[in-house]
Amino acid sequence: MIRHTALAAAGLLLTAVASPALAQEFTPKEKGTWLVTARVSDVAPDASGDIRTAAGVDTGLDVEVSDYVVPTLGFTYFVTDHIAVEAILGTSKHEISAKGPAGSVRVHDTWVIPPVVAVQYHFNPKGRVSPYVGAGLNGMIFYGGEDKGGFKVDVEDGIGYALQAGVDVALKGDWSLNLDAKKVFFETDADINNGALKSDVTLDPWVLSVGVTRRF
Numbered sequence: 001m002i003r004h005t006a007l008a009a010a011g012l013l014l015t016a017v018a019s020p021a022l023a024q025e026f027t028p029k030e031k032g033t034w035l036v037t038a039r040v041s042d043v044a045p046d047a048s049g050d051i052r053t054a055a056g057v058d059t060g061l062d063v064e065v066s067d068y069v070v071p072t073l074g075f076t077y078f079v080t081d082h083i084a085v086e087a088i089l090g091t092s093k094h095e096i097s098a099k100g101p102a103g104s105v106r107v108h109d110t111w112v113i114p115p116v117v118a119v120q121y122h123f124n125p126k127g128r129v130s131p132y133v134g135a136g137l138n139g140m141i142f143y144g145g146e147d148k149g150g151f152k153v154d155v156e157d158g159i160g161y162a163l164q165a166g167v168d169v170a171l172k173g174d175w176s177l178n179l180d181a182k183k184v185f186f187e188t189d190a191d192i193n194n195g196a197l198k199s200d201v202t203l204d205p206w207v208l209s210v211g212v213t214r215r216f
Helices: 002-018
Strands: 034-044 050-053 056-067 068-078 081-090 092-100 103-113 116-122 129-147 153-155 158-172 175-185 187-192 197-200 206-215
Touching: 056 197, 068 092, 068 206, 081 129, 081 206, 103 153, 103 187, 116 158, 116 175, 129 153
Parallel strands: none
Antiparallel strands: 034 068, 034 206, 050 056, 050 197, 056 092, 068 081, 081 116, 092 103, 103 129, 116 129, 129 158, 153 187, 158 175, 175 206, 187 197
């Protein structure tokens, strides 16, 4: 799914670059500019974590977390011509499974709000093709959990950090296409069946996005 999303996004941007619409005038980014970006994002956890008993004995089971494709919104403000701050909002749903030699058992479904606030550097803000990098903090707020298979699972909220890279391709006027990749680094604790089983879970999701941006 990650690969398909990335290829589709790259195809859209390549189509935009080749499009005659790019001959039109566009509004450059500069100090005081606001950007609102609507994206389709593939949230793909790179999850790992052993499941142990309360006494610390390894059960031979590992944690597995599913991907999810979700709409997200980004709000960006340019503090200078090159430096901007972006807040990214969205919510995704993931299936948590215990994976062993005999297969996987689904133990919990949960929604998560993973807001990210990043400081960005834009290399070519006045150009039609404007790449950027960023770094910031993210929060993981789990809600709407639904236990499965007779298990009771509690996942702890927390704060991590994120790295970001992307590019804006200006179209006409205030509009542009956006391709964005974020790597979020986050670890949490999961208690299963009131602490009878435990796991230190590394989620570390990739968030790969394609979207449309409007300048203000």
